[in-house]
Amino acid sequence: MTAIDSNRKNTHFGLLGACLIAIPLCLVGCGDSGASKAATTSESTTSKDQSMTKPAASPNVSVEAGKKLDLSKTDSSTLAVAPQTKPGDNASDTPLGLTGSPIRFEPDPLDLGEMTADIAKTGKVTLVNVTDQPVTITKAIPGCGCTTLGWPKEPIMPGESADIDITLKPGAKQGVKLRKRVTFQIEGHQSQILQVVGDVAEYVSIEPAIVPARVEEAAMSDSIVLTSADGEPFSIVGVRPEVVGDYSAEPALEHTLQIDWNAWESESRPVKVTFLLDHPKSSQVSTLVKRRASKRPPVAPGLANTPGASGINDLSGAARSGDAARVKLLLAEGKDPNVADSNGRRTPLHWAVRGNHPEVVKALIEGGANPDIGDQAGKTALEHAAENDMVEMTAMLIEAGADVNKRDLVGGNAVLWAAGLGSPETLKLVVDAGGEIEVKDINGLTPLTWAAQTGKTASMKILIDAGADVNSVDGLNGESVLMRAARSGKIESVELLFASNVDTSAKTKTDADALHIASEFSNAEIVQRLMDAGMDPNATDVRGRNALDYARNRVDDSRFAVIKLLEQKISKPAAGE
Incomplete structure (x- = not known):
């Protein structure tokens, strides 16, 4: 995911x-x-019998008001x-x-x-x-x-x-x-x-279907076995996310794999591991990981700044409600503005920013609030402001010295969140403040990749003008920025990438190209644009599937328009025919 x-x-x-x-x-x-x-x-509650003409050998059957129909001596043709x-x-x-x-x-x-x-x-x-x-x-x-x-x-x-x-x-x-x-x-x-x-049908089985996550003291001995159920040898062509050690790419009837638990931890403990296959009738199988409960660090005590039943302390409560006068009073009484509550490990500054209360934010910063403290997900107040299109708040925090390159637990920074979820205005602020534009999250997605997949063409232009790599690929399946833009369905985003000399030859770990992706997830206009750029609709992935096969696998309103377009271009039968 x-x-x-x-x-x-x-x-x-x-x-x-x-x-x-x-x-x-x-x-x-x-x-x-x-x-x-x-x-x-x-x-039936009709007031009189209703009957039909019937064969002579069949009894006359009717339904009277308030009575149930007896079907024991007749069939539907007589009723x-x-x-x-x-x-x-x-x-x-x-x-x-x-x-x-x-x-x-x-x-x-x-x-x-x-x-x-x-x-x-x-x-x-x-x-x-x-x-x-x-x-x-x-x-x-x-x-x-x-x-x-x-x-x-x-x-x-x-x-x-x-x-x-x-x-x-x-x-x-x-x-x-x-x-x-x-x-x-x-x-x-x-x-x-x-x-x-x-x-x-089951063509490739996977055992176990649920893998217990390794506990600290357990040995790393858990195995996952993939077995051909139809006698067809197959190869493993990829793992998403990459949490499995070495595995053979040679075709076999059975593959035994080992989860690298250190890699699993570094990938933020994903709940599902997917194995990509070249089996002609089974492109992937997945196993679930039953995660152990994580132990949260205790909430630091803070000068009588005691959490209430909701887990929010007095100062956070005042900041959350936008009560600037009470915030100033509590700060004057000595309350620590950097004490996190137990509700998401947010500080009063987090709550003030999330509530868009600039006067409270100003009071907290003047009272010694640290803008670089992360919440439970590691996100700073600046990241929250940038991703929620809070232009004034973003500018205020940057002016207060917030670190635009502070990374959270998924590897994102303010630039990444502004690009993917924020607005061109907040993105421009953090980029101009020195935000790193080539940062990658744990899935290998850059800010430009995020902007492309969410259809934010204006944000893409800001990043490209700042020097972002238009040919970056993610760490999941090796999808390029062009593939993500095609998924979004925004022709403007695709045109911007072509104007920036994007490489159309990029392929995923399963040899799918941007035309394959567009054929399954985008619209006919983008599919046509990619073919106009020279992409071959007859090209196949590792399973021998071409663009038409991908189009036939969709179930949305654009399905038949894309299929019709590709059928005019395909020079050989698709694998699904």
Whole structure:
């Protein structure tokens, strides 16, 4: 996980998560087959029997108000229930079958069969109108809620149908069965649910799935074993983060690895370790690290500046609330302005800056507050000001002598945080004050990399004008600044890098280039711009995947536009075909 992930996300999703996207294709005629499914079922409360014409051998079945339907002596072809509508609903009076469903899904459920972890797969489903009235679908909602679905925008005429593509993208975990659903909201009718299922096969197993972190006195003897489950030899092409010692790059059916716990500690004790593979059907596997509890240093006592129930001492409380008069009174009584509380190990100056209280900040500095004390994450007051776009506060702290190059526990300084999360104004202040522009955090991200991945083109220009390296690569997977800019979807950022003579030949540890990254995460405009710059859509990574393969693995609104663009350029089949 990168530093920007930990500061901005969330998540985007768990190991077992999966995303769906459906796009309408066309209206076609279709036969009457398959079964329909309603989103909910309810007992009919009609005041009189509803029945349908049925074969002579079948009994006449109806549903009376307040009674449950007995299905023991009949089948769905002999039953009818009047559709339940709300006042004003434009529902058909025609009997719709057992559930009152106006749409039949073909197939139902949509079974995508065997799937590969982290690789999207698309299936087609036909929506058949089984009524004698037009049916309008007003919305389609994916079960996971993480993508935008398409659906037929025009009414489906009686007896006709609409085809849609539904794409399911599994998470990283192998050996699991997926069951997701798409809910179709239909005008004048109850919603209908389509089940989408798939089986994520296990091609490479990893044991153990959870590794207990080494305690101080334990020997470093824990092993992680990766084994081919399908008899296909594979190589390990990378580890993220780099917390494993030497490993062989030769193909084998089994690899035994050892975590370097010292490296793990220096990487801020990551909770997940991912192994990048060249197996044709398994690009990566991960293990979780069960971290031991860390012992926090005790809070220093401070001249009756005692923490309350919230862990915030008197002076910090006054600073947090912006009460300048009380802050001055407490300082006059001898309270120490540099005592950290137990709530994040923040000093009164941290609280004053976070609350944007310049008068309190001035009083604390005049009272002897040290602006270079770090909080629990090692961040100084200046770093907080710079990343939160507090221009006046940033200038005040610099003038008070704050160290613009003080590093926090993830290796960042005020320049890095201003570039990634702040504004061009705060960034300019810390750069002009001598802030180091080539500093790298624990993931190897520079301020320019941060600005590129967050789409801050103006901040990128400030850094480039100051001499920042446009060809820097991170320490995670070897992604370049251009790749991060492509991910952001900001064409202005990409154009700025081209104007700065960026190198387009950079590749990640898995031989992915900027066009691969853009094809999976960016938009058609940036994909086209990279190809215009000479990048080859036929180039492949270590797994033989080209730009089109990467595009087919996405599940967002730009998926089909990017695929269509690349299909016009690709001269050979992609690995996924």
